[in-house]
Amino acid sequence: MRLTDDERAMLDGKGGQAVQKAMELLVRYGEALGAERFVDTNNVAGVPGSSTLFLKKYYEQHAGNGGYEAIYSLYDLDADQIMSVPKANTYCCHLQGGMDPENWAELGMSEEAHQHFQEDEAQVAARGIQILKTCTPYLAGNVPAKGEHCAWMESSAVVFCNSVIGARTNTEGRESTSAATLTGKIPDWGFHRDESRRGTHRIEVHVPVESVLDWGMLGYFIGYAVEENIPVITGALSQSNLIRHKHFGAAAASSGGVEMYHIVGVTPEAATLEMAMGPSRPAATIPYGPAERRAIYDRLNSVGRDPNVDYVMLGCPHYSIEQMAEAARLLAGKKIRSGCHLWIFTSRSVKGMADRNGYTKAIQDAGGLVMTDTCSAISRAVPKGTKVVALDSAKQTHYLPAMANVEAWFGTTEDCIQAALTGRWNGELK
Amino acid sequence: MTAETIVLRGRKVVGGCAEGEALVTRETISGWGGIDPMTGTVIETHHELRGVSFKDKVLVFPGAKGSSGWSNAFHMTRLTNSAPKAMVFNIINTKIALGAVVTRAPAVTDLDQDPLTVIETGDWVKVDGDRGVVEVTKRQHPAARRESAS
Known part of the structure; x- marks a missing residue:
């Protein structure tokens, strides 16, 4: 790759060791792509340094340290030594994570996992990374401008960024976004270039x-x-x-x-x-x-057989405020059938609006739960004993049955809410 | 008994050398949500390799699709010792480029013959990532091939 002077300086260690390793990883990645240069980015969306308990314990066992900087160094930057990780050098936001900050016990998460989640979040905040914790950053505080070069993860956000906004990003991964956070660089390849769009x-x-x-x-x-x-x-x-x-x-x-x-x-x-x-x-x-x-x-309905639904999951991608209003309207004054669960996932930003407008209360009064930060596929969490799920998202229908070993029905939001109220799937293609 | 050997030439994605038995699919592979990183097993509902593990195989496939968690899922297979020994694929994209880099498995693409046509599951494949060379030794006995498929 052809490097500019500032890129060469980072690679030579002038920005410190973590920046150097970040640049090394980006060069390996750029060469794997066949890219010739980097493009500057000041809009990164990733999950820098956040980890599951599995990763924490893995590095405790194999590297003697499972802390935030150890995981950022060894896993995110794929380095072979643990380094001090400085503040972000870019405008960077944190995408969705593994648990709801309040209803984590409902998701089946342990006290230990929740404590680890809180520690990670404090580390992320200390590095100046915005805690949006959503797959829809464009609904929660990060809306790029047309033509802006971004380095985003989350395939649904990437396709929205390129297609609807006209900003420019490839589908980046955890390691490339964590490296871009420290360097402000990403390979000039694919959707950054006119001819590839x-x-x-x-x-x-x-x-x-x-x-x-x-x-x-x-x-x-x-x-x-x-x-x-x-x-x-x-x-x-x-x-x-x-x-x-x-x-x-x-x-x-x-x-x-x-x-x-x-x-x-x-x-x-x-x-x-x-x-x-x-x-x-x-x-x-x-x-x-x-x-x-x-x-x-x-x-989409090929993995649905049993019409008795025990879990309705909405909010993939995270619900917008308009969808929260719609769910609240459909549930107003009604009760979810005993034995059936309704979980609705959104961002903390949108939940704040839903709280103010009374939508959260309407959903809760009906027996539903409003959760943030995550979803059933990301957290691999469904209500205990779930066998049959109803979904209004083709994406979630694609992933969840295989990940949670459940049957799934796909239909409209109204079909799903009806299933939550009656415990039966009655959706059909009209 | 001489085995038939075929050499394919392409370009390096990740350097290093590795060899092993081929696992071939004509379908693109999802990382996050498409594989179980603990065992290296494909779990995607409609995938032709559903239930099959690529652990210690030379994975021969068209390329990567799906979630941006592709690199993370394959990176995890390195930690759980469930990674493929090497990757040979047709279509480069950011998911597979980053995934191959952090899996640290030798990887080659842009080959002069279609690896999905030349290589069959069970063939012995040597991958030289640095030189971009893939050497395929065909399985010799059709009976053995039937046995491995059962």
């Missing part, structure tokens, strides 16, 4: 796609259809808004590896089909009609 595959939508459910299903279909390519979507999509893009992108990033999409006339780099595609022709044109819609619904 243009569409590759065309999707023609022939069936009305209006509801959040339909946007999620289309995203899930497209992920399988294009894998990690860049779809350009034309046709019968309507009611574009934040929630729909959030569910669409999260789904497409899960079934495939979609990191950017264009919707002609909607997203910022797709005013026209020509602008979205650039000079190249689509590698394939893929139709999405009633048959494809039915097939993707059936695929």
Whole structure:
């Protein structure tokens, strides 16, 4: 890689040992990619230095130290020695973590794990890293500008950042974001470059796609259809808004590896089909009609058999304030069926708003729990004895059944809340 | 008895040399949520390798997909001694580049022949990451291949 003077200085140790090791890791990573240079970034979203008890105990046993700086050094920076870790040199936020700061016992977490979580959070705060603790940083205090170079983790946030905002990030990982936090550098590769942001595959939508459910299903279909390519979507999509893009992108990033999409006339780099595609022709044109819609619904519901639902999980990606209001409205004055659990996940920022507007209370009065920071897939936590889950997120439906060994139903938010109230799944494709 | 040997040439992703039995899939692999890092087993619901472990195998696959936790999941397999011995793949992206680096497993891509076509599960594969060379020794007996598949 060709390095600038400041990059060379970091690599030579002028910024201290942790910065040096961070730069070394970024060079190994950049060379693995085939990148020629770095780009400056002042917007990093990761999970710097945070760890599970497993990692802490692993390093206690193998390195004699499982503290924050040990894990940041040995794991995040993949170094072979423990170093002092300085404050962040960039604007950096912490994404979702493993437990709710208040309802951790409900999630089945131990006192020891909670204490470790608190210690990590204090270390993160001491380094000037913003504690957003969400998969939706763009709803909680980090909204990049169009064209801004970012280094973000979290596939659903990455696809939103590139596609809806028009900022620029690859799907970074834990180690690259932790290194970028200290250096302000990330390989100039992929979505940082104009030529890598243009569409590759065309999707023609022939069936009305209006509801959040339909946007999620289309995203899930497209992920399988294009894998990690860049779809350009034309046709019968309507009611574009934040929630729909959030569910669409999260789904497409899960079934495939979609990191950017264009919707002609909607997203910022797709005013026209020509602008979205650039000079190249689509590698394939893929139709999405009633048959494809039915097939993707059936695929999402292929791990549901028993109609008796014992857990309803909402908030993947973390619910927006509008979705909190919707859940509260559907639950107002009602009670969740005995033996059934409803957990709704969001960010601390959005929960603060939901508290003020009375939505949290309405959900709690119905017997539901509002949790922050995490979700069932991330924390691998479902209510004890759960066999059958109801979900309104294609992404969570993709991951949770395999991770928690449960059956799952996929439907609308209303289908899910009805399941929580009655204990029965009655969702169907309308 | 001479075994058939095929040499593929590509470029280094991660240096170092390793050899082992190939585990081949035509499907991309998810890291976080797609594998169990404690055992190196694929767990994704619809994946053709579901229930199969890549521990100590030379993993031959199209590439990485899914969550940004890909590198973290594969990094963990290094800690639990469940990592693949080497990786041979077709499509580079940030997930697999970072994941291969922190797994510290020799890795090669951009090969002059499609490794998914040339290499079959059970073949013996030597990976020289620094030179970008993959040497494949085909399994000799179809009967043995059937046995390994059962």
